[in-house]
Amino acid sequence: MTRKKVKLDFITNDSARKATYKKRKNGLLKKVNELSTLCGIDACAIIYSPYETHPEVWPNTLGVQRVIARFQRMPEMEQIRKNLNQESFIKERITKTNEQLRKQYKNNRKKEITELMYQCLTGRGLEDLNVVDLNDLGWMLDQNTKEIYRKVESIKKRAPEQKAAPPLALQVPPPTPRPTNGGGC
Template sequence: MARKKVRMSYITNNSARKTTFKKRKKGMMKKLSELSTLCGVDACVVIYSPFDSQPEVWPSPSRVKNVLEKFKNMPMIEKSQKMLNQESFLRGMISKTNEQLKKVRKQNHEKELRHTMFQSLTTGIPQFQNLNLMDMGDLEQLINQKLDEINSIIENLSEEVIENETKMSKLNNNACEGIHGM
């Protein structure tokens, strides 16, 4: 059975929020333990919560200190390469989303042109009224690309036909020689 989608917003009910916190914290600790064990990485967690007076640390206070010391002793260049603040993370996400948007717009444009081309071919009526000069150029490229593909297919089929005719001719010659040799 599939889980229902969780709405990401602050849980106003205190007991539900506390229960969710405990469950999610337990799950996060388990995942971190698995990550640390399976991949052999040093990891730690420090959780401050309104439900506990003392912060919770994993795996132990001494191991947390070791991991933090290891991080503090890293050269600044190496530290800054691996660190990501909220602003740079959001800038990266916006950039990635913009690239995806460009790609989808390009795909939609190509589909619209392909639709216009096929609609013109099937109805016999040119459907170019709504196209600007740039779209007409793109349509020309698409038509030329399709013509090249068709010519390539025709060329391949012609080669296959010639090849098959040559084979049939050889078979006929061999059959005739077999009949005359009897």
């Protein structure tokens, strides 16, 4: 049975919030433990809570200090290489989304012009088209014409190869006449 999607809002009920905190904290610590065990990496977790006076650390204080010291010994460029703050994350997402939008716009325009081309083939006139549509239609026709020429050249190159090697045919020798003895049976 699948779980329903959780609404991510602040839980106003204190007891429900505390119960959710404990469950989520235990789940998070379990995941960090699994990640460390399965991938053989050093990992740690530090959780500050309003319900406890001291932060909770995993695996232990010494392990956390070891991981943090190892991180701090890394060159600064390595430390910040994959760090994202919210602003850079959103800028990256906006850039990716804009690129997807440009690709989709281009794809849609190509489909519109292709449909326009087919309508012209069925008798629609070009009088009501604007300059942009006519230019795009001309470009599409040029691209299709080039593709047709490429395919024709490809077929022409394959044609001599097919003529040079005749298809294999089973050749049966003509029947040889049987000798007959002159006298009958």
